[in-house]
Every structure is written in structure tokens, then in C-alpha cells.
Amino acid sequence: MKFLPQLLSLALLTSCLTMTSCSSKKENESDDQKPGIEKTTYGQLPDGQTADLYTLRNAAGMTAQITNYGGIIVGLKTPDKDGKFEDVTLGQDSLSSYVKNNPYFGALIGRYGNRIAKGKFTLDGKTYDLFINNMGNHLHGGKVGFDKVLWTATPVEGDEPALKLAYTAKDGEEGYPGNLSVEVTYTLQKDNALKIDYKATTDKPTVVNLTNHTYFNLTGGAKRDILDHVVTLNADKLIAVDQTLIPTGELKPVAGTPFDFLKPSVVGSRINDSTDTQIKYGGGYDHGWVLNGSGDSLKLAATVYEPTSGRVMEVRTTEPAIQFYTGNFLDGSVTGREGFPYKKRYALCLETEHYPDSPNHPAFPTTELKPGQTYKSTTIYQFSTKK
Numbered sequence: 001m002k003f004l005p006q007l008l009s010l011a012l013l014t015s016c017l018t019m020t021s022c023s024s025k026k027e028n029e030s031d032d033q034k035p036g037i038e039k040t041t042y043g044q045l046p047d048g049q050t051a052d053l054y055t056l057r058n059a060a061g062m063t064a065q066i067t068n069y070g071g072i073i074v075g076l077k078t079p080d081k082d083g084k085f086e087d088v089t090l091g092q093d094s095l096s097s098y099v100k101n102n103p104y105f106g107a108l109i110g111r112y113g114n115r116i117a118k119g120k121f122t123l124d125g126k127t128y129d130l131f132i133n134n135m136g137n138h139l140h141g142g143k144v145g146f147d148k149v150l151w152t153a154t155p156v157e158g159d160e161p162a163l164k165l166a167y168t169a170k171d172g173e174e175g176y177p178g179n180l181s182v183e184v185t186y187t188l189q190k191d192n193a194l195k196i197d198y199k200a201t202t203d204k205p206t207v208v209n210l211t212n213h214t215y216f217n218l219t220g221g222a223k224r225d226i227l228d229h230v231v232t233l234n235a236d237k238l239i240a241v242d243q244t245l246i247p248t249g250e251l252k253p254v255a256g257t258p259f260d261f262l263k264p265s266v267v268g269s270r271i272n273d274s275t276d277t278q279i280k281y282g283g284g285y286d287h288g289w290v291l292n293g294s295g296d297s298l299k300l301a302a303t304v305y306e307p308t309s310g311r312v313m314e315v316r317t318t319e320p321a322i323q324f325y326t327g328n329f330l331d332g333s334v335t336g337r338e339g340f341p342y343k344k345r346y347a348l349c350l351e352t353e354h355y356p357d358s359p360n361h362p363a364f365p366t367t368e369l370k371p372g373q374t375y376k377s378t379t380i381y382q383f384s385t386k387k
Contacts, residue, residue, distance in 0.1 A: 035059050035188075037161040042067050043095030049150050051095055056161040056188040061085060062383070064188050068153040071108030071146065071165050071184055072098060073214050078192060078383040081310025086220025088311065088383075090347045093337055099148075101334055104213035107147030108184055109140045111169055111176050112367070113211035114288070114323060114356035117246045121359035123177065123368065124205055130175040135244040140213070142174035146182070147213070162187040171204060178204030180369075193382040200375040207367045208375050209354045211319075215327060215347035218306035218313060222336065225345045226326065227268030232303040233261035233324065235289035239355055243281050247357050247364075251290055252278075259287065264305065267326060267348065283328040284345065288321045288356055298378060302350050305386070314382040317352035320365050325349040352379040 035058045042053035051069035062085075065075040074092075077085045091105050092098050098105070119130040119138035131142035140147065151165035162185055169180040180202045187195040198210045217226055238259045240250040254260040258270035258279055270276075271284045278287065293299040301322045302315040315322070326348050332341040358364040369375050 033057070033059060033061060035159055035161050035190075037155045037157060037163065039155060042069070045069065045095070045099065045150065051150060052153060054153065054155060054163050056163060056186070058160065058188050058190055058192065060190070060192055062188065062192045064186065064194055066163055066186055067095065067098075068151045068165060069095060069098065070102075070148055071151055071186075071212075072102075073106035073186075073194075073212070076194065076214070078220075078311060079385065080220060081385040081387055084220070086309075087337070088216055088218050088220055088313075090215035090217060090222055090336055090342055092335075093339075097335075102147070103329070103334060104140060104147055106214045107212070108151075108165070108210070109213050109351070110146035110182065110208070110210045111141050111174065111180060112138070112207055112209045112359075113140060113213075113351060113353045114209065115139050115244075115246055117357050117360050119175070121207065123207065123359065126177075128175055128177060137244055137246060144174065146210075151184075156185075160187050160189050176206055178202040178206035178369075180206060180208065182210070184210070189380075191382065192384065193380050195378065195380045198375070198377040200369065201371075201373070202369050203371055205368060205370050207359045208369045209358065209367045210375070210377060211323075211351045211353040212379070213349060213351055214381075215349055216304065216313065217347045218304060218309055218311040220309055220311070222340065222342065222346050225268075225343070226348045227266070227271065227345060228307065229267050229348065230264045230305040230307070231261050231267055231324070231348075232264045233289050233322065234292050234300055234302065235322070236262070236292055237290040238278065239288035239290060239321065240278060241281055241287060241356075245281060245286060245356075247288075247355060247361060249361055249363065254289070259285075259289070261289075261324075264303070271326060271345075285324050285326045286328055288323045288353070290321055290355075291317070291319070296376075298380070301352060304348070304350070310385040310387055312384045312386055314384075315350050315352065315379065316382065317379040318377055319352040319354060319379065321353055321355050323349065323351040323353060323356075325351070352377075
């Protein structure tokens with residue numbers, strides 16, 4: 001059978017052309033594949049409970065890894081302009097690292113995202129005292145916010161895999177009134193978008209402001225800082241703050257200031273403007289922008305472009321504001337994936353939300369939720385590339 005070697009070679013070649021696992025396949029190259037969701041054990045928490053890790057994958061090869069501890073987005077892999085898949089978020093190597101030292105990487109934030117002045121607010125004539133954890137103020141839900149609890153997870157298979165997370169915050173938890181039932185659904189869409197739907201109900205009047213605190217670096221693998229990222233914000237006004245980053249009540253026009261991102265602007269071009277008081281207070285950008293457009297329909301809030309990778313991220317939301325934070329407090333003391341230290345301005349956050357300290361500013365859009373009402377909010381992070 002002198003033709004047997006040739007026949008075997010032809011068979012191997014045919015097999016290689018039809019299998020994605022062939023050794024000749026380019027590294028990080030991804031073919032269209034069946035979407036789905038995979039569950040694995042992530043680790044044990046100090047109280048003995050077990051946290052899980054869910055990997056969502058769409059047909060284009062994009063993946064989102066989410067743990068039910070804190071609803072944390074552990075990883076988000078998207079392609080660059082050459083088709084190379086890399087993680088565009090900052091994250092840790094293990095569950096224990098998230099438990100010990102996590103500056104809200106990827107986390108769900110609640111019951112109230114952002115700050116409440118002096119940890120106090122009054123609702124229906126009663127004053128509530130919250131945990132103080134940031135420059136004399138209450139930040140991101142307190143000592144044990146939604147980022148530090150174990151959520152009940154329900155995976156949803158389909159063309160667009162999803163993960164439903166549920167948690168009930170008890171009346172009085174972190175000082176807030178009412179038993180608050182919360183459901184957050186992450187959906188990995190066909191068009192390389194991660195959609196986050198929030199829903200909550202209460203049995204007593206309370207305040208709610210939910211968001212996600214993912215740190216993004218579109219270089220992939222946090223190769224460098226984000227000062228060369230190009231950002232556009234669909235916002236004419238800034239929520240001015242004092243030295244402790246609490247709103248003064250003034251909504252300042254951004255025109256003619258370092259906060260004008262109505263046109264695409266390089267993050268680092270004005271971030272150290274020492275003549276601007278707001279820049280001084282934030283140590284850069286750590287402020288809320290009032291988004292243009294009224295109502296609770298989805299609107300384009302922000303666009304981020306990273307020239308080296310060609311990655312583009314568009315943020316759409318039903319929320320009235322967006323907090324743009326440039327990792328000013330990262331200092332290299334937090335070690336990320338593969339032992340990599342995360343330094344100052346190695347990421348940016350775009351937290352869609354209501355205004356900070358709204359319970360203490362009657363003129364701001366309300367964050368009050370009453371029995372019989374349903375809190376609903378949606379944010380979409382859409383990824384694409386351009387040459």
C-alpha cells in the first residue's frame with residue numbers, strides 16, 4: 001500500500017482544517033463557536049461558604065467570568081484589531097485575594113453606590129446613620145456592601161448566556177431601612193456586549209443606587225496606564241464636589257474646563273491641570289457627569305478608544321449620571337493577575353448611577369424606593385475595534 005502515507009497525511013490535514021485545537025492554529029485566534037456558560041468552584045470564604053465562578057462565552061469567542069461573591073466581574077476577554085483576545089479589566093488571581101484586598105475590582109455596588117455625606121440621610125422624618133469608610137463619609141454601601149456578600153446564582157443557557165444573581169439585604173443592614181430584594185442579571189450578547197440589568201423591591205421606604213465598579217484598561221492585560229485612552233462623555237455638566245468628594249449641589253458646565261469630553265479627548269491631556277480646583281480635589285478625574293438626554297431610556301453615555309489595540313468600548317445606560325474615575329488611588333500595593341502590581345492610573349472606571357449623595361440633595365433626581373415600586377436600571381458595555 002504505497003499510497004497509505006499520503007492518505008494518512010491527507011486525513012490529518014483534513015482533520016486539522018476542521019478542528020479548532022490543531023497545534024498549527026494561531027495563538028489567541030478564535031473561531032465562531034457554540035455560546036454557553038460553565039460553572040466551576042472558585043474557593044471557600046472565611047465563613048465556610050463556597051463561591052463559584054461562571055464563564056459566559058458568546059459565539060464570537062468573547063468571554064466574561066463572574067463570581068457570585070460580590071457579583072464580581074473577574075475577567076472580560078475581548079479581541080483587539082488583530083483578533084487577539086485579552087482581558088480588558090483589572091482583577092485578582094484568587095478568591096482569597098478579592099476577600100483580603102479588593103478596591104472594588106469588578107464588583108456590584110450597593111445598597112448605595114458612591115458617597116453619602118457624613119453617613120447620614122433623612123427619609124420620612126427619620127435620620128439614618130450609615131457606616132463611615134471614606135474621608136468621613138459613607139462609600140459604596142459601607143463596611144459590608146453588596147461587593148462583599150455571596151449572591152444566589154442562576155445560570156441561563158441560550159444564544160446569549162446570562163447569569164442571574166439574587167440577594168436580599170435585611171432591614172437595618174449597614175444602617176439602611178427596609179428588606180431590599182435585589183436581582184442583577186449579566187448577559188453576554190451576540191454583538192460582544194455585556195448587558196447588566198438591575199432590579200430591586202423593598203418593604204419599607206429606602207434609598208437605592210446600584211452600579212458596577214469594573215476597572216477597564218483596553219490595552220489588554222494592563223500593559224500600561226490609561227493616559228493615552230481617548231474618552232468621549234455625552235455630558236454638558238459636572239457634579240461639583242468639595243474636598244471630600246461630596247457634591248456641593250452645583251452642576252457646573254464643562255465647557256472650557258478639563259472636564260469637557262464632549263469631543264474625543266486623550267485622558268492624560270488635562271488630568272494634572274493644577275489650576276482647576278475640581279482636578280485638585282479628585283487627584284485627577286473622580287467625578288460624576290450629568291448625562292445629556294432625559295428619561296430612563298437607553299442612551300449613549302461614553303465611548304473609550306485605545307489606539308494601540310484598536311479596541312473601542314461604548315457605554316449605554318438608563319441612568320442619569322456616570323462616575324468617571326481614573327484609578328488615582330492605585331499605588332502598586334495591590335497585586336493583580338500573575339503578580340502584576342496595579343499602579344496609579346492603570347485603569348479607568350465608568351460607573352453608571354444616580355448622583356452621589358442624592359438623599360441629601362432634594363434637587364437631585366431621587367433615589368428613594370417605596371413599597372410597591374420596582375427599581376430598574378440597565379447598562380451595556382459594548383466592545384468593538386477599529387484600525
